[in-house]
Amino acid sequence: MEKNDKYTDEFIDRFLMEDLDDNEKSGFLRDLNNDELLQKRVSQFEHCRQMVNFAYDDINKKENPPKNISGHGQWKTLTAASLLLLIGVFSGWMLKSGLFSQHASSETWRVVLHINSNDTYLQNTLLDETQRLLETYRKNKQKLKVEIVAYGKGVSLVQLNKSPYIERINKLTKKNPNLAIVACGRSLKRIRENNTNFKIMPNISIAPSGIRQILKRQKQGWSYIRI
């Protein structure tokens, strides 16, 4: 609030929200006509209001989240490349910091990854890199726990009779008991409202909320890698 101004910010807000009585309004309009600084303040407030409204006026009008637009296949490559880079950097950092010692360490490393896309290219990349991570740590006799959290359209990764990765995931989880896959309960509920036949693999855990699961893991000190 500016000092020595007759009108507070709250008063200007009330004017713009048409929350003034007739006397207050007529007095304010009279002053507004003669005061350029007051006009500027009112204009700035109104611009701010319009901008904030404009920023979100498409919410609820379009599909949320929006579908992928064709011609943006470049994003698949970019996000997959980012994932490769992140896992590479993470593993490289581990190597450099001497954590991959010749002797097995008692410390367990924990990594949570998430997938929220039904793009098979991204899902395939996620599984490739998870496998590589598990193999690297096993070779170096390091203890590792990996959790994949699937939410939104990402739950299609574990959809029975639909996902192309069922057999691969079964082999991966059988060979690596330190790998867990968690599906978001909320996402499943939403999907099942439109598709009652949507079923997931039997050995998949379900968390009430995928996002909260990721937050919980981060709070527990897990490293988080995002696609």
Place this chain on the structure above:
Amino acid sequence: MSLRLYRKKLLGAMTFRKKTLIAEIAKHRPRLYKLCFSWTHNYYLSEDLAQETITQAINKISSLKDPKALPYWLSQILSNKFRNFIKLSRDTDSIDDIILSEQVTPETLYHQDQLRIKIRQAIASLPVGQRMAITLADLEGHSYIEISEILGTPIGTVMSRLSRARKRLAALLHDEAGQTTANLYTQVFNGKK
């Protein structure tokens, strides 16, 4: 009228009132989702929190004394849910200090409207407390007293958050061409509201 019949009619009236309120609560879902999105900029989290708000409101419907206060009551529940979510991720920071980083996702980046993106990024860079205050005021049209009660903060804090948020947005949206984004907005849309 016998006492038994009176009780039956009263119960019927209360059940009808409850059913009507529940139907009204469900209608607020898009509004709650939009408000939550303006705080989180995350589609899935906004859906989760909006759904939790609706569920809690339905479960605690008997605590709503005045049906006219329903929109404000729902905003209050949503605000509490969101602040609890923030606490879950950051134990000790005050929401005046927390800046949630903008989630640059493919969905955001292929949005065609650059002006909208720019404004959202500016809003996303505000500390959480300021972001909640400015969206409750400008998006929802709540008064300062209502914002104070929704956020559970003194009215003076609401005023200072709003003032700082507006100044920061004005500074952030002043582009290199020397004209404000607000001016660009006005030029593009000819002052359309």
